[in-house]
Each structure stands twice: as structure tokens, then as C-alpha cells.
Amino acid sequence: MNPEAxxxxxxxxxxxxxxxxxxxxxxxxxxxxxxxxxxxxxVRVVDGGSEDDTLVQARAFPVEALSSAPGRxxxxxxxxxxxxxxxxxFLHVDTRLPADFQQQILTLANTSVQWGRFDVTLExxxxxxxxxxxxxxxxxxxxxxxxxxxxxxxRRDFFQALGGFADIPLMEDVAFSLRARRHCRPLRLRSxxxxxxxRWQRHGVVKTVLLMWWLRLAYRLGxxxxxxxxxxxxxxx
Numbered sequence: 001m002n003p004e005a006x007x008x009x010x011x012x013x014x015x016x017x018x019x020x021x022x023x024x025x026x027x028x029x030x031x032x033x034x035x036x037x038x039x040x041x042x043v044r045v046v047d048g049g050s051e052d053d054t055l056v057q058a059r060a061f062p063v064e065a066l067s068s069a070p071g072r073x074x075x076x077x078x079x080x081x082x083x084x085x086x087x088x089x090f091l092h093v094d095t096r097l098p099a100d101f102q103q104q105i106l107t108l109a110n111t112s113v114q115w116g117r118f119d120v121t122l123e124x125x126x127x128x129x130x131x132x133x134x135x136x137x138x139x140x141x142x143x144x145x146x147x148x149x150x151x152x153x154x155r156r157d158f159f160q161a162l163g164g165f166a167d168i169p170l171m172e173d174v175a176f177s178l179r180a181r182r183h184c185r186p187l188r189l190r191s192x193x194x195x196x197x198x199r200w201q202r203h204g205v206v207k208t209v210l211l212m213w214w215l216r217l218a219y220r221l222g223x224x225x226x227x228x229x230x231x232x233x234x235x236x237x
Contacts, residue, residue, distance in 0.1 A: 013087030016079030036102035037163035073165040073172035094196035116187030168225035
């Protein structure tokens with residue numbers, strides 16, 4: 001038997017969804033999960049102190065609803081703690097998995113792949129979002145640095161060996177990628193996750209692109225993630 005094939009009562013992995021004040025998103029996000037996820041994965045929704053009924057809505061689904069201190073890194077680490085199965089998958093609430101998600105992960109059985117991400121499509125698929133998505137995918141392919149919008153998947157033992165996500169308020173995905181790629185490059189899965197372009201729509205395409213480029217450059221130049229967090233959320237309003 002394939003040691004990573006799901007069997008009755010043995011989840012293939014744990015899907016972690018960090019949320020905070022996402023009552024308008026969480027029901028649609030959980031309803032959109034492929035049927036195979038409910039059959040073969042443990043789904044954990046980790047709330048970071050919502051002031052709305054995010055968790056109430058999440059509990060209408062067969063999920064483990066957890067609470068943690070706010071902060072995406074802390075929430076994802078909480079969701080990964082005592083996780084089950086071979087794989088951890090970190091999914092943003094405004095991102096949708098591809099229909100063949102299960103098949104894509106199963107192809108990694110008995111391989112040396114330790115971590116990776118999906119290509120991304122931004123929705124709505126109108127100009128200039130296809131171009132932005134293309135640049136995101138190509139940048140990750142060249143640099144080996146992945147972002148949360150691309151849905152990171154990691155072998156549980158590899159994630160634990162690396163100590164999980166750094167406890168920083170921003171750039172936790174970039175920081176993890178930089179540590180992980182010292183050991184091996186991420187796998188690029190061409191099946192696409194679909195993620196909302198709401199950030200670009202809300203704050204403007206040019207402003208958002210330039211801000212994200214600047215934040216990543218500043219991080220690589222050694223600017224504190226705490227200062228970057230202040231810049232980002234100050235600029236984002």
C-alpha cells in the first residue's frame with residue numbers, strides 16, 4: 001500500500017486556515033473546499049480574536065475551530081501544532097483550491113519533495129490581474145520564495161524541523177521560504193489556486209504592487225518586520 005495514500009480514519013494531512021473577522025468569507029471558503037478534502041484531510045480554522053461570528057459560521061462545517069493569539073504566523077503555527085498526516089497545507093480564506101488538489105498532493109508520495117506551492121490566478125480575471133498573477137508565479141519560480149496567496153504545502157516533519165513560521169507580524173511566508181530553500185527548492189504545481197484580488201482593488205493596483213515590492217526589498221535589507229507591519233497596515237488603511 002502506498003504509505004501516503006489516505007485510508008479510512010487516517011488523514012492525508014492537515015489543512016490550516018487562519019482567520020480574523022472573516023464572517024463574510026468563511027462560509028464560502030469552506031463550502032468551496034473539494035469533496036476529497038473533507039474525506040481525507042483534517043481541516044482546522046484558527047481564529048485570531050475575531051470580533052464577529054467567524055467561528056460560529058465555521059463550526060457549521062466539520063472543522064476543528066481553534067483560537068490563538070492574533071497574527072497569521074502564530075495562528076498557522078497553532079494550526080500545525082499536533083497536526084495529523086504527512087502534509088500541512090496553509091490556505092488563505094480568500095483562496096480556492098484547484099479541483100484536482102487531492103490528486104496533485106498524491107503525486108508527491110514516495111518522492112523527495114519537502115515543500116512547494118501552487119501557481120495562482122487572481123480573480124476577477126480582468127486586466128491587469130492576469131499579468132500580476134503571471135509575475136507572481138514567475139517570480140516564485142525564479143527565486144524559490146513563495147507567498148501565502150500561493151498556498152504553501154509542507155511535509156509535517158520538515159515544517160517541524162524548521163521550527164515552523166517565525167513569530168513575526170509580516171513576511172512570515174517569505175522568512176519561511178528563505179529558510180526552507182537552504183535545504184531544497186520548492187516544488188511548483190501548475191494547477192492553479194484562485195485568490196481574490198481584493199487587496200489590489202481596495203487600494204489600487206499601482207500602489208499595491210509598488211508597496212509589496214518595497215516591503216520585500218526592505219525586509220531583505222534588514223528592516224524589522226514590526227516596522228514593515230506598521231508601514232503596510234498604515235498604508236493599507
